[in-house]
Amino acid sequence: MQTGRATVLVEPNRIETWNVPIVDPEPGGALVRLVVGGVCGSDVHLLSGEAGVMPFPIILGHEGIGRIEKLGGIDKDYAGVPVKPGDLVYWSPIAACHRCYSCNVLDETPCDNSRFFEDAKKPNWGSYADFAWLPNGLAFFKLPDGSDPLAVAALGCALPTVLRGFDRCGPVRVGETVVVQGAGPVGLSAVLVAAQAGARDVIVVDGVDQRLDVARSLGATATISLKDNPEERRRKIYDLTGPAGPTLVVEAAGVLPAFPEGVDLTGIHGRYIILGLWGAIGTQPISPRDMTTKNLTIAGATFPKPKHYYLAMHLAAQLQEKVPLAGLVSHRFAIEDAPKALEAVRKGQVVKAVIDPELAPA
Structure with a gap:
């Protein structure tokens, strides 16, 4: 039987490269050859165990672009676009059941029976x-003609997550003053969307100068370093926005102390949207009085719907000539070097790292 390589998380902090069977698609499904698999900060939390217990062993990777090898008796993608072997596709990594209350009444993800991971010994959609x-049921979409796979992969699941957040918690309005905590992929996606939506100010807070430079290239109007203390950061932000403060703050830092600081930064009648704190389990103190006296709205979002992957793909393709999206992919790693990729992401040494199956291990 033909096999292919896969990065398997056997248990927390134990990664192995396995040779797994290559299986023909089931009816309604597809088999794709990976072109690129994005390395997400959530994968770091999975590796460490911070994100909770997973159904080990699992194949890592939930961001993927691949070329169709075989189709399971279908000839269209999940948007009704004709597809054939050789076409590039991008997929939503959540296998929903389409037969539950969340799917059909609430129209929300994740559904009551969602499959995020499959046992590594079984046919699998992990992208490392x-x-x-x-x-069948896991939505995939054909890349628009002429689109650069790296431009679509650069913001991975982060851009769908941001689109989901603004869809659920309210869009960026023209003329808003926006603060983004963190300039990883989620933060950079928030910058991109806010700038394209017509925000007046897009202020980004991060501790890595390279990532702040990238944020400016995507539309940030000002950047603030984490090297400043919280009081100084707040002063600089309010100097820029005026005494009313930011109308929208986006948490994209993924670290717990960002939460109380974000509540404090959000201006009167403002919104605070939590997007990055999916994997950091824990609590942080805030003053409920701040929420009432400032008339704050605090909301969170996660698990993008298939439509958010579809919209993100088309947005990236539309902007790839105007905005240096493909250039965000700063590091590529072989499948066997996935531990190095995850460590580089953990240390904040990359803008965006990807797994490239064509690379030989270092």
């Missing part, structure tokens, strides 16, 4: 691999 097996 040579091949991904997309089951």
Whole structure:
């Protein structure tokens, strides 16, 4: 039987490269050869165990672009676009059941029976691999003609997450003053969307100068370093926005102390949207009085719907000539070097790292 390589998280902090069977698609599914698999900060939390217990062993990777090898008796993607072997596709990594209350009444993700990971011994859609097996019901979309796979992969699941957040918690309005905590992929996606939506100010807070430079290239109007203390950061932000403060703050830092600081930064009648604190389990103190006296709205969002992946793909393709999206992919790693990729992401040494199956291990 033909096999392909895959990065398997056997248990927390134990990664192995396995040779796994390459299986024909089921009816309604697809088999794709990976072109690029994005390395997400959530994968770091999975590796460390911070994100909770997973159904080990699992193949890592939930961001993927691949070329269709075989189709399971279908000839269209999940937007009704004709597809054939050789076409590039991008997929939503959540296999929903389409037969539950969340799917059909609430129209929300994740559904009551969502499958995020499959046992590594079974056909699998993890993207740190040579091949991904997309089951029936897992939405995939053909890349628009002429689109650069790296431009779509650069913001991975982060851009769909941001689109989901603004869809659920309210869009960026023209003329808003926006603060983004963190300039990783989620933060950079928030910058991109806010700038394209017509925000007056897009202020980004991060501790890595390179990432702040990238934020400016995507539309940030000002950047503030984490090297400043919280009081100084707040002063600088309010000097820029005026005494009413930011109308919208986006948490994209993924670290717990960002939460109380974000509540404090949000201006009167403002919104605070939590997007990055999916994997950091824990609590932080805030003053409920701040929420009432400032008339704050605090909301969170996660698990983008298939439509958010579709919209993100088209937005990236539309902007790839205007905004240096493909250039955000700063590091590529072989499948066997996935531990190095995860460590580089953990240390904040990359803008965006990807797994490239064509690379030989370092």
